[in-house]
Amino acid sequence: MSATPTRRLIAILVLAPVLATLALWAFAWPAARTAPHDLPLGVAGPPAATAQLEKQLERREGAFEIHHYAGEAAARDAVEDRTVYGAVVVTPQGPELLTASAAGPAVAPFLQQTVTRQAAAEGTQVRTVDVVATPASDPRGAAFSAAVLPLALAGIAAGVVVTVLGLRGVRAVTALLGASALVGVAAAGIAHSWLGVLTGDWWTEAAVLGLSTLAVSGAVAGLAALVGTAGMGIAGGVVMLLGNPFSGATSAPRMLPEPAGAIGQWLPPGAGTTLLRSVSYFDGAAATGPALTLAWWAALGLGAVLLGSALRARKAGSEPAAEGRDLATVG
Structure with missing residues (x-):
C-alpha cells in the first residue's frame, strides 16, 4: 500500500469521529442544557407586593434578569417591544402572567410553569395572557x-x-x-x-x-x-x-x-x-x-x-x- 492512500485512510479514520463528536456536541449540548440564563422578566405592581415575588425568582441564581414596571400597561409594552420575554403583574385579584409565545416556543411554557408553581404554593391562581401569540397555524412554533x-x-x-x-x-x-x-x-x-x-x-x-x-x-x-x-x-x-x-x-x-x-x-x-x-x-x-x-x-x-x-x-x-x-x- 502506497503512502498516499495510507494517509488518506488515516485522515478518514481520524476526521470521521472528530466531526461526529463535534456535531453531537454542537446540537446535543444546547438541547440538553436548555434553561433560562439571565432571561429578561418584568415584574409590575406596588413594591411591597412584588418584594416577595422577586425573592422567589432570585432563588434561581442567574436565571432571570428582573425589570421593574409601575403597572400592567408598562409591562405589556415591554413585552411587545421585546425588552422582556414576559412579565408578572401583581394585582389585588392575584398574580397575572404576561407572556409572548411568539418570542420563543420554550419560554412561555417555562414561565407559566414557574410562576404557576410558586402561586400554587401560596394558594393562589395565576391568570396567563399571551400578549404576542404564535399564529393559530403554528401554535408551538x-x-x-x-x-x-x-x-x-x-x-x-x-x-x-x-x-x-x-x-x-x-x-x-x-x-x-x-x-x-x-x-x-x-x-x-x-x-x-x-x-x-x-x-x-x-x-x-x-x-x-x-x-x-x-x-x-x-x-x-x-x-x-x-x-x-x-x-x-x-x-x-x-x-x-x-x-x-x-x-x-x-x-x-x-x-x-x-x-x-x-x-x-x-x-x-x-x-x-x-x-x-x-x-x-x-x-x-x-x-x-x-x-x-x-x-x-x-x-x-x-x-x-x-x-x-x-x-x-x-x-x-x-x-x-x-x-x-x-x-x-x-x-
Missing part, C-alpha cells in the same frame, strides 16, 4: 423553527455553486444577490402565503429571508475566493455546526447555555431567526441589532468575493509579465 435549516442550506448551496461554476467579481456578486432574493421570495411565499406561519408584512419578511440567505452564501463564496475551495468547507461548517444549533430557533437565545446563546446571535442563522421574529410578530421591535449583523456578514462576504477576484486577476496578470522578463533574459 415548530414550523417557524424548521425554516432555519433550509435557509442555511440554501445559502451554503448558492455559495458553493457560484464557486464551482467559476463565477468571479461582479458576476459572482450578481448571482449571489439574485439567488438570495429569489430564495427570500420563495420562502415568504411558502411560510407566509401558504402555511400562514409568518404574519407580518410580506415583502419585509421576504427581504429578511433573502438577507439571511445572502449572509450565508456571501460568507461561503467570499472565503472560497480568498483561501480556495477549503473556504467553502470552513464557512459551511461554521454555519451548520455552530450557527444552526446556537441560533435559538427552537427555544430562545437566553434559554441556551453560555456562550452558545451569544455566539449564535453573531452568526447568520441566529441573527436571521431573531430578525424574522421581530418583523413577523413584533412590528419590527428590536430589529436593528440582528439586521446590522446580517448586513455586515453580507457586506463582508460580497467584499471578499470582489477582493479575491481582484487578487486572482492581479496574480494572473503578473505571471505573463514575469515569463516575458525571463525570455528576454535568456535571449
Whole structure:
C-alpha cells in the first residue's frame, strides 16, 4: 500500500469521529442544557407586593434578569417591544402572567410553569395572557423553527455553486444577490402565503429571508475566493455546526447555555431567526441589532468575493509579465 492512500485512510479514520463528536456536541449540548440564563422578566405592581415575588425568582441564581414596571400597561409594552420575554403583574385579584409565545416556543411554557408553581404554593391562581401569540397555524412554533435549516442550506448551496461554476467579481456578486432574493421570495411565499406561519408584512419578511440567505452564501463564496475551495468547507461548517444549533430557533437565545446563546446571535442563522421574529410578530421591535449583523456578514462576504477576484486577476496578470522578463533574459 502506497503512502498516499495510507494517509488518506488515516485522515478518514481520524476526521470521521472528530466531526461526529463535534456535531453531537454542537446540537446535543444546547438541547440538553436548555434553561433560562439571565432571561429578561418584568415584574409590575406596588413594591411591597412584588418584594416577595422577586425573592422567589432570585432563588434561581442567574436565571432571570428582573425589570421593574409601575403597572400592567408598562409591562405589556415591554413585552411587545421585546425588552422582556414576559412579565408578572401583581394585582389585588392575584398574580397575572404576561407572556409572548411568539418570542420563543420554550419560554412561555417555562414561565407559566414557574410562576404557576410558586402561586400554587401560596394558594393562589395565576391568570396567563399571551400578549404576542404564535399564529393559530403554528401554535408551538415548530414550523417557524424548521425554516432555519433550509435557509442555511440554501445559502451554503448558492455559495458553493457560484464557486464551482467559476463565477468571479461582479458576476459572482450578481448571482449571489439574485439567488438570495429569489430564495427570500420563495420562502415568504411558502411560510407566509401558504402555511400562514409568518404574519407580518410580506415583502419585509421576504427581504429578511433573502438577507439571511445572502449572509450565508456571501460568507461561503467570499472565503472560497480568498483561501480556495477549503473556504467553502470552513464557512459551511461554521454555519451548520455552530450557527444552526446556537441560533435559538427552537427555544430562545437566553434559554441556551453560555456562550452558545451569544455566539449564535453573531452568526447568520441566529441573527436571521431573531430578525424574522421581530418583523413577523413584533412590528419590527428590536430589529436593528440582528439586521446590522446580517448586513455586515453580507457586506463582508460580497467584499471578499470582489477582493479575491481582484487578487486572482492581479496574480494572473503578473505571471505573463514575469515569463516575458525571463525570455528576454535568456535571449
